[in-house]
Amino acid sequence: MSSDNYILVADGSSGSPDLEQQMASRMVRAFEIFKERQRKYGSTNISKRGPVGVLVRLDDKLARLDNSVMRGAAETADETVQDTCFDIANYAFILDICRAGMWPGWEVRRG
Numbered sequence: 001m002s003s004d005n006y007i008l009v010a011d012g013s014s015g016s017p018d019l020e021q022q023m024a025s026r027m028v029r030a031f032e033i034f035k036e037r038q039r040k041y042g043s044t045n046i047s048k049r050g051p052v053g054v055l056v057r058l059d060d061k062l063a064r065l066d067n068s069v070m071r072g073a074a075e076t077a078d079e080t081v082q083d084t085c086f087d088i089a090n091y092a093f094i095l096d097i098c099r100a101g102m103w104p105g106w107e108v109r110r111g
Helices: 017-040 050-071 081-098
Strands: none
Touching: 017 081, 050 081
């Protein structure tokens, strides 16, 4: 396991330093949420079903987002629109990790 640490640098190279700072702060928060959820739930729930399971969870999150944003449903105390957005971002990364064969306990199945 690598002990690499990563630093997000909002240096303005995109042409929008303020937007870079907004993105970087959200990426850091999404990573913190990922670590919290891993401590709480572990990785086996993903390793059982791999990408298909991730897509199901993503669909659940998108439906929740649709209800909250598009239909005006109230946020709940246990999940805000912002929480849902962070979960969607994390599931996208988890899907990529599964497809790369790097998720613990998941083997890429081809064919």
